[in-house]
Structures are given as structure tokens and as C-alpha cells.
Amino acid sequence: MNIEQARFHMIEQQIRPWEVLDSQVLALLAEVKREDFVPTAHQLLAFADLEIPLPGHTHPSQCMLCPKVEARLLQDLDVQAHEKVLEIGAGSGFMAALLAHRAQQVLTLEIEPRLADLARRNLQHAGIYNAKVFEADGSQPLGGELAGPFDVIVLSGSVAQVPEALKALLKVGGRLAAIVGQEPVMCATLLTRVSESAWRTSQDWDTVAPRLQGFAEPSAFRF
Numbered sequence: 001m002n003i004e005q006a007r008f009h010m011i012e013q014q015i016r017p018w019e020v021l022d023s024q025v026l027a028l029l030a031e032v033k034r035e036d037f038v039p040t041a042h043q044l045l046a047f048a049d050l051e052i053p054l055p056g057h058t059h060p061s062q063c064m065l066c067p068k069v070e071a072r073l074l075q076d077l078d079v080q081a082h083e084k085v086l087e088i089g090a091g092s093g094f095m096a097a098l099l100a101h102r103a104q105q106v107l108t109l110e111i112e113p114r115l116a117d118l119a120r121r122n123l124q125h126a127g128i129y130n131a132k133v134f135e136a137d138g139s140q141p142l143g144g145e146l147a148g149p150f151d152v153i154v155l156s157g158s159v160a161q162v163p164e165a166l167k168a169l170l171k172v173g174g175r176l177a178a179i180v181g182q183e184p185v186m187c188a189t190l191l192t193r194v195s196e197s198a199w200r201t202s203q204d205w206d207t208v209a210p211r212l213q214g215f216a217e218p219s220a221f222r223f
Helices: 003-018 023-031 040-045 067-077 094-102 113-125
Strands: 084-088 105-110 131-135 150-159 170-182 185-195 198-207
Touching (some): 003 023, 003 067, 023 067, 023 094, 067 094, 067 150, 067 185, 067 198, 084 094, 094 131, 094 150, 105 113, 113 131
Parallel strands (some): 084 150, 105 131, 150 170
Antiparallel strands (some): 170 185, 185 198
């Protein structure tokens, strides 16, 4: 496989047609070596338009999201160099790597110990030192430096709804991106905290992503 050609085709044939037109985001996707965050067994799929399972895959969330989904979330969040970011669902560390190139600091949570270790190794190998991996469940109350406040929060997976506890970790002016809803259609949701008690919501595109572990599901309706 010609890696650079495959990377070029990923950007031009998958990501750009998905309305990812921010030149900084596109340049970042050309710079950060996605193949270094992909398990060896799936190297040939590094630039494919699909989710890639990660080692010890026992839950749907244990995967890398499609490149176009990662790129569109990154574009929506418009991370700035002075900002502090919280990611829920580190996976292999690739999204954290992208975020770290834009942000001052990234704290990323991973519920699976094996994947937390993988993300740490991958980020270190990539020479990224402003991203810190925590073995933690993002659906539970967070303390210490994980209690925020944050300028940006991103959920690298889907949830039925965004928990109020995560929204509360945002600074005023902060943004939270998540894929929200139920299959077969979910909405990429961007929440902006406009005051201490108010949020603005936009849902500009549809997609589907695996559920993050631990987050509540709505009760099934019964007659």
C-alpha cells in the first residue's frame, strides 16, 4: 500500500466530500499519522471509510470511528490553541492526537484498561505530550482535574442523550460535541454553553456511531 497516496485519497474522497472544508483540519489529517494508531492486524484498513475494531474488542465502542466522522467533529468544535479539552472514549488515542495539535491540553478518558495503555503508548510514540490518558468511566461523576471546567468536550461515540453532569463541566462559551440518538439515525449534536444556565444546540448532520459504555439508555416503552 502506498501510504501517502491512501492518505490523500482518504482526505479527498471521503473527508472533503463530507463538507469538511476547514484547511487547518485537512492539513492536520495529512500530518497526524493515522496508521500509527491502527492495530497491526488492520493496517490495510487504516484509511478506509469504516470503523476499525481495537484489541480486545468485546464492546462496539472499542473501535476507531470512521475518518470522516472524526474530521467533521473536529471541524465543528473549532478548537483553539488556548483551550482545555476533555474527550470521553480514548480508544487508540487518534482523536486525542488530533485534538492535542489544536488545543493547549487534552484529558482523555478510557474505560478499558487495555485501551488506556494502548492510547498512552500511541500518543507517546507520536511525540504528543499535551494529551493525558485516564482510565476512567466518563458516565460517572468526575473529580480532581477531570472536574473541569473545560472549553471543549467531545464524546467519541454515541449516547442516547447528553448527561447534565457533562454539560455542567463546560465553561461559558464552551462547546460539547456528541452523536446523540438511536439507530438507524443519530444526530451529531453541538452544545454551546451561552450562560451559566443556558445552552444552544445545533444538529447539522446525521450519522451512526457505536454506543459508549456506561451511559444510560431510555427505558423501553411497554403497553
